[in-house]
Structures are given as structure tokens and as C-alpha cells.
Amino acid sequence: MESSQDWDGVEGAYVMVFDNYKQFYIGQSEDIRKRIKKHWTARKPFDRLIFGSLYNSVFPVDEFRALDNTRIYAARSRNPYTVEERAEKAANQRFSLNRMAGGETDPYALMVALSIPRDRNHELATISLSYEDYEEAWQEIANLVSQAGVSPRRDLVAQLADTDMTIYAVRRDVGGPFMWSRRDSVRGAAARGELSVKEYSDFLTAIGERIVWPD
Known part of the structure; x- marks a missing residue:
């Protein structure tokens, strides 16, 4: 055309x-x-x-x-x-x-x-991770958030953005592996109200994301 x-x-x-x-x-x-x-x-x-x-x-x-x-x-x-x-x-x-x-x-x-929409394997370059190591990495993010104290938490965003954001294929005893990265744990903390909207948006900006706010 x-x-x-x-x-x-x-x-x-x-x-x-x-x-x-x-x-x-x-x-x-x-x-x-x-x-x-x-x-x-x-x-x-x-x-x-x-x-x-x-x-x-x-x-x-x-x-x-x-x-x-x-x-x-x-x-x-x-x-x-x-x-x-x-x-x-x-x-x-x-x-x-x-x-x-x-x-x-x-x-x-x-x-x-x-x-039941189509999905697909994006063939991501994932690294295998045991469930025990996944729990340890998840706890790492939880500790950073819980130990950051009260606002203003100027160093928290930088600390979160500086963690390893590798995408892992987590192995579990029952069922197939699932994809996970520390970014998912940060998103979960924001959803639970443990991070403010500004802290989460600053985190996304720090890792190179562009936020498009609804009109």
C-alpha cells in the first residue's frame, strides 16, 4: 500500500x-x-x-x-x-x-x-532458578521495602532499581516453571500499598520504562 x-x-x-x-x-x-x-x-x-x-x-x-x-x-x-x-x-x-x-x-x-485468547512463548533468554532461591530473592525485595523506614525514602527507589532484574524460569516441585523477576516483586509491593505511586513510578523510570498515564 x-x-x-x-x-x-x-x-x-x-x-x-x-x-x-x-x-x-x-x-x-x-x-x-x-x-x-x-x-x-x-x-x-x-x-x-x-x-x-x-x-x-x-x-x-x-x-x-x-x-x-x-x-x-x-x-x-x-x-x-x-x-x-x-x-x-x-x-x-x-x-x-x-x-x-x-x-x-x-x-x-x-x-x-x-x-481463551492465544498466548505464546516469547522465547525469552531466561535463567533457571530453584524455588528456594526464588523465595530468597523475593525476600530480598521485601526486606528493602520494609526496612526503608517512613517517607521520604529517597534511597529506596535507587536500591530497588539497582537490584538484578534478570528474568528467571523458576522451577517448582509441582507443575511447570513460571517466569519471574525482581521487578514482579516490586510491582506486588506497590499493589499492596507498600510503595507509593510516586515511588513506583520513579522506580519504573529508573529502570528505563516510559510511563503513559491515562487521559
């Missing part, structure tokens, strides 16, 4: 490519241009509360913006669901932002698909 105006009011299927992230999204619409522009302007601020963890959920396409979208391919079709389904089935799921199978669906199938 060289100009989105050429696809104004056109029915068909499309592929949005995000080269810098090695991701793509396949969709269909009765108006391709309108649908793509909607992707660029939509937001999903509560997405992580609904669609799984940071380690296995599929990132929402609507959180990407127009400048993230490096290439777009489109095909005219009177039956865009068929084109979408064929393209989605042929795609490598490792790079796909599609959370459910392509093609036409009924309300019941849609409800089931949304209740």
Missing part, C-alpha cells in the same frame, strides 16, 4: 507490518483505510489485566501508532474473511499479533475465543 487514500471505502483484507518489532497483524474490513486508521488511534489501557501476563500474552495491535507501522499490504475481496483466514493460517504465530483465528465467526465462537 503506497497511499491509504486508494483504499478508502474498499472491502478486503490487510497486513500491517511492524519491522522494528518483528511483528505483523492480519485483518479484514469493509473499509480498509478506516479500519487501519482506527488501529492507529485506539488504546487498550487495561489490556494486561484481561489478556494474561507480560511473559506470554500477545501485545495488542491497537497500542502501536502510525509511525510504528512500516509496511502495509492489502487485497481487495468481496469475501475478505476467506482471505484473512488463509493468510492467518499461513502465518508464523511467533510473529503474529492476532489473538484469535482469522475468518468469519458466530457470536458464540467469538465469546469463546475472547475468553
Whole structure:
């Protein structure tokens, strides 16, 4: 697609490519241009509360913006669901932002698909960690927070940000391993009210995160 105006009011299927992230999204619409522009302007601020963890959920396409979208391919079709389904089935799921199978669906199938969204193994470079070592590392964060005293706790944020943020695959006696990092424990402390909003936001900034506050 060289100009989105050429696809104004056109029915068909499309592929949005995000080269810098090695991701793509396949969709269909009765108006391709309108649908793509909607992707660029939509937001999903509560997405992580609904669609799984940071380690296995599929990132929402609507959180990407127009400048993230490096290439777009489109095909005219009177039956865009068929084109979408064929393209989605042929795609490598490792790079796909599609959370459910392509093609036409009924309300019941849609409800089931949304209740059990796709997830995937992001093939993170994890390091194996025993459950005993996990408990010790978790306690390390708990001790930093509990021993920091009362506000103002100027050194606490720096101490938390300076801890090892490696992502581990924690081994347990029953069940498979689970992903964890000390960042998860800091987030848990904030959720329990042991860290203030400012302390947690300062922590995220210190480890290089960019916070986007809701309007």
C-alpha cells in the first residue's frame, strides 16, 4: 500500500507490518483505510489485566501508532474473511499479533475465543532458578521495602532499581516453571500499598520504562 487514500471505502483484507518489532497483524474490513486508521488511534489501557501476563500474552495491535507501522499490504475481496483466514493460517504465530483465528465467526465462537485468547512463548533468554532461591530473592525485595523506614525514602527507589532484574524460569516441585523477576516483586509491593505511586513510578523510570498515564 503506497497511499491509504486508494483504499478508502474498499472491502478486503490487510497486513500491517511492524519491522522494528518483528511483528505483523492480519485483518479484514469493509473499509480498509478506516479500519487501519482506527488501529492507529485506539488504546487498550487495561489490556494486561484481561489478556494474561507480560511473559506470554500477545501485545495488542491497537497500542502501536502510525509511525510504528512500516509496511502495509492489502487485497481487495468481496469475501475478505476467506482471505484473512488463509493468510492467518499461513502465518508464523511467533510473529503474529492476532489473538484469535482469522475468518468469519458466530457470536458464540467469538465469546469463546475472547475468553481463551492465544498466548505464546516469547522465547525469552531466561535463567533457571530453584524455588528456594526464588523465595530468597523475593525476600530480598521485601526486606528493602520494609526496612526503608517512613517517607521520604529517597534511597529506596535507587536500591530497588539497582537490584538484578534478570528474568528467571523458576522451577517448582509441582507443575511447570513460571517466569519471574525482581521487578514482579516490586510491582506486588506497590499493589499492596507498600510503595507509593510516586515511588513506583520513579522506580519504573529508573529502570528505563516510559510511563503513559491515562487521559
